[in-house]
Amino acid sequence: MLPERVFMKIGSSNMLIKGENLVVLKRLALMRRGGAIMNADGAPGVRLIYIDPPFSTGRVFRGAAGISAYDDTRSGGEFIEFMRERLLLLKELLSANGSIYVHLDWKMAHYIKIVMDEVFGRENFLNEIIWSYGGRGAKAMSRQFSRNHDVILLYRMEAHLFNRQFVKKRIPVKEARSMGLKRDPSGAWFKTAPRGDYTDKSIERLDAEGRVYRTRNGRIRIKYFFEEQGGCLLDERLVGDVWDDIPDAMHLAASEKTGYPTQKPExxxxxxxxxxxxEGDVVLDAFCGSGTTLVVADRLKRRWIGIDKGRLAVETARKRLERNREPCP
Ligand SMILES: C[S@@+](CC[C@H](N)C(=O)[O-])C[C@H]1O[C@@H](n2cnc3c(N)ncnc32)[C@H](O)[C@@H]1O
Structure with missing residues (x-):
């Protein structure tokens, strides 16, 4: 059903498609209706959509050696309409338990939020993720705060899958005490947190497991023990909606850099x-650029569909996907 534009096909549903995404998305929507796009649990459609469209910067982007990558010259109402048309099609493609992430910045995120409220329903808005990528010191903008974050809008369909994410921070044991961490009689280090909505029955169970801490004035807190490794405590923190632990693409390892402008970190x-x-779910990126989403999806054993209209983009993505699948020497 898809035209000869399929650039690369690996397995049954992995596709890298070169083309105008409006046209390709219409075809994919027909395939979805025909039951040809299916997730691991049998739910029809795409489980996850991530898009990183042009940001309306007014710039023309070039790759290494000056090869033209793409134009980002749509602005105002034209940009909003461009996004609305595609968001409507993307919604058709999502499975009933799917999610969509739309990556933008300060210029257009607020306008597209309103369009997404209309397309996906305000009640399905889950997060405005702030990706604080660092870099660009205060010098870059002398009479205002420097701009150093992107915005990622997350919406869901009626029900949605969500696996909580954690970051691990290493705390040297010698700093533990000064950070207010505590040690139990066995020598294990722990931190405490309020009991939250734990019921009395759950507290009884946690108490039996040695996980309840009573403050001097009798208040109950829950103990969270640390794993100790090489003189450090491993602190697992739940990821919230401000992501400041992922540096921008300028700081990528040389092995990850493709030279494609606006490449995002894996x-x-x-x-x-x-x-x-x-695993086994279908991930779609309709503005896939250098193929970051596809490479990561492949590595995490998801199936993937990538679309981009630029030759440099699909060539870069194809090479990257092939390299990703090469056996280690
Ligand atoms: C910001 S870049 C994506 C970068 C990508 N996330 C990465 O990590 O490399 C946006 C991409 O959208 C593509 N694009 C823009 N308009 C498009 C359209 N109408 N159809 C298909 N691709 C389009 C551009 O060619 C460009 O590669």
């Missing part, structure tokens, strides 16, 4: 794909 996609899909 760590960003690892978090998104890990949170909103399971």
């Amino acid at each position: 760590a960003l996609l690892e978090r998104i794909i890990g949170a909103s899909s399971n």
Whole structure:
């Protein structure tokens, strides 16, 4: 059903498609209706959509050696309409338990939020994720705060899958005491947190497991023990909606850099794909650029569909996907 534009096909549903995404999405929507796109649990459609469209920067982007990558010259109402048309089709493609992440920045995120409220329903808006990528010191903008974050809007369909994500921080044991961490008689280090909505029955169970801490004035807190490794405590923290632990693409390892402008870090996609899909699910990126989403999806054993209209983009993505599948020497 898809035209000769399929650039690369690996297995049954992995597709890298070169083309105008409006046209390709219409065809994919027909395939979905015909039951040809299916997730691991049998739910028809795509489990996760991530898109990183042009941001309306007014710029023309070029790759290494000056090769033209793409134009980002749509602005105002034209940009909003461009996004609305595609968001409507993307919604048709999502499975009933799917999620969509739309990556933008300060210029257009607020306008597209309103369009997404209309298309997906305000009640299905889950998060405005702030990706604080660092870099660009205060010098870059002398009479205002420097701009150093992107916005990622997350919406769900009626029900949605969500795997909580954690970051591990290493705390040297010698700093534990000064950070207010405590040690139990066995020598294990722990931190405490309020009991939250634990019922009395749950507290009884936690108490039996040695996980309840009573403050001097009798208040109950829950103990969270640390794993100790090489003189450090491993602190697992739940990821919230401000992501400041993933540096921008300028700081990528040389092995990850493709030279494609506006490439996003694989760590960003690892978090998104890990949170909103399971192995065997279908992940779609309709503005796939250098193929970051596809490479990460492939590595995490998801199936994937990538679309981009640029030759440099699909060539870069194809090479990257092939390299990703090569056996280690
Ligand atoms: C911001 S870049 C994506 C970068 C990508 N996330 C990465 O990590 O490399 C946006 C991409 O959207 C593509 N694009 C823009 N308009 C498109 C359209 N109408 N159809 C298909 N692709 C389009 C551009 O060619 C460009 O590669």
